[in-house]
Amino acid sequence: MKDVLVIGGGVAGIQAALDLAEKGVKVHLVERTPSIGGRMAQLDKTFPTMDCSICILAPKMADCADHPNIIMHTCSEVAGLQGEAGDFRATVLKHARHVDASKCTGCGKCAEVCRLKGRIPNEFDFGLRKRGAIYLPFLQAVPRVMNIDSKKCIFLTKGKCGEKQLCKEACERGAIDFDQKDETVTLDVGAVIVATGFDLFDPSGMFEYGYGRFQNVRTAMEYERLICASGPTGGHLEVEPTKEHPGSMAFIQCVGARDLRLSPFCCSVCCMYATKEAVLVKEHYPDTDCTIFNVDMRALGKGFEEFVERARDEYGVRFLRARPGQVTEDPATKRLTVWYEDPASGKVTSMEADMVVLATALVPGAGVAQLAKALGIELDESAFFKVRDPLMSPVESTRPGVFIAGYCETPKDIPESVAQASGAAARAFEVLKRKGGAAHA
């Protein structure tokens, strides 16, 4: 039986890979960044159960690393797909990590001595923490292998790093390999599953909310890192410049989403994660006022409406149906004022907030057009991957043998992504079976 190619190492890609591997199919899991885990690894808790996100995901990530049927290709991208369902040849571009994965233990001694240590904004915490040129993407990264940022590394960009390469000297196992080159491999696979997730809309262009200009205006994903115990502040929510915890917080929903000029669609998860984020504030600091400014609350999953009611009745989170027009800042105190039309009186009202959290649109990834071209599949008008029939074939792309799972198909939450991933894995397995041959293992 042929192998399967899974593109994207987030929760959907991980689930699809594990399902197939358990069926005895060999899976190539391709991930663009240095670690699998995706967006779920960046979240603090999950709604509505308030489970620790990484605690749920990390065992699955480790399973991927340990499974005999899963071959991970991190720092890798799919460049082309030839052939047909049951008999594809995929071209995969593997970027050099400059660290030998078979030798590195992820001990981090190299990162300690890097001359750029603490100088480069790290991707995982959205720049809230700084890393060096050699780094581990995050604490629970899989594979646990260091990575060299070839665009920043002094030696790789300038050909010389001081008197000697400190990282190389620090590594006891000789894992650092500056001669490593990018390589292109061809994989014979029977089916492909695309699970590339989403990108975050950058709200700096929306002048009304002051993101990028006002320090205490944060995106929801930044907030997830700030409230997370393993995050840059150890889970302490700090307001600039006092570093005290906020006395009042405003959550603004649909920033760049449900906006005919930007992303017209509903991102489907923000009502619930904002409720979760407000509850988290209340659990940390019961006296902090929390207001969620929403267009309308969309709580249509199992236990969701009840969760919103609990947030309102038990925790005292205020829900206001209004889209604020503006956030202003007092330049001296950095305190924020949120201006909105009060839904009850119809009058312009303002509320002071120490921190404003923007629920920014979750949008199709920047590279989807290129990937769609490489795979010979189509995108819809919002740049999500198109399925053959949204009613009866919700996991099949427009090319037979290529399946779609997770947010890259259309906005959805974690359990829906997992369900779709299992669906895609089952359909991929059918393709392999049709072509015959016995399963591995």
Add this chain to the structure above:
Amino acid sequence: MSAEKEAAVKSTKAYYCVECGKCTGICPVSRGLEYSPRRMVKRALEDPELEFVRDSQIWNCLTCKLCSGVCPSGVDYIDFIRIVRSRAHAQGLSGSCSQGGQLSTMARMMASDRLAQGRNFWTEGLEVAEKGELMYFVGCLPYFDTVFEDLRPDTLDIARSTVKVLNAAGIRPVVSPAERCCGHDLLWSGDVESYRALARQNIREMKRLGVKTVVTSCAECYRTLSRDYKEMGADLEVKHISQLAGELLDQGKLKVKSSGKKVTLHDACRLGRHTGVYDPPREVLRKVAELVEMPRSGPAASCCGVGAFLTCGAHSKRIQVERLIEAGAAAPVLVTECPKCQIHFKCALRDKPVPGAKLPELEIIDLSSFLARNLEAGKP
């Protein structure tokens, strides 16, 4: 649905409104007066004959366009207000002009075919042409000095400075004695008929003189000529002086020296949000001064508080005082791009209309004037 209502709610996309209230949340008028853009749209949608135009609230809008800049539904609210006001005007209604109707009366008088203006008295000593391809559209500058004599805004200095800048680059612009008000204020006050009469006469005159490019020193003239005259069939290239001066500086035809001053810039609604000209004034200013931005600048810029001389009241004064304090915190010099912004700010700075508010020591000067004072001596 009547044709007017159709125009008001369809062409402006007002029917896309989902009543989120974002417009009202950012509207500078709503913070002080009984006014809500959202409710205006709602009333229009629920009112088949647009009877609500009789409500004097329709004259409160500054047409500053902050609301449209943030609207998730892309409603063109200021166009909506323009159509609503034209409907009100047709019913004999009008806003209360802050200058007792003096300015709009003058504009209407200029709509007459038989008109002899002595509007070019200020060109003495300057190089101007009677005919040619490049025209300097002076606008209402020769009239403002008379109307606002008590304020001494010296708006004619803007006109003289603009020509000086052009002359320094070896350009002799056409300055027409038969030019008329561009019609901006009449258009935004609902008097579309008089606006059209003015536009037709200006377009005819420009054609007669062989004009292909028009340069303006006024943000409102710039918007009207570049956007609204196009709908009247004008085929003109329109440039604000900041755009032309920027080109001339880049080409080395214009030479300037640094003033050594720290300045801040007030974006005019008509130049910024209406037509998207944000960078040219900044690029020019950086060549002659150190530019310090105010917290609210570019697309987020505050309005000068008055639109089409319609809305001046205690709340306008509050908007102006707030802006002056903001400007004073940024720099000792406030540069404007529109003569009307300058008049309104100078008025507020002189009158100190908000008790208790501490107004800064501030020099308010137009971009053209500032540029002309910092020309490198001698022609390049």
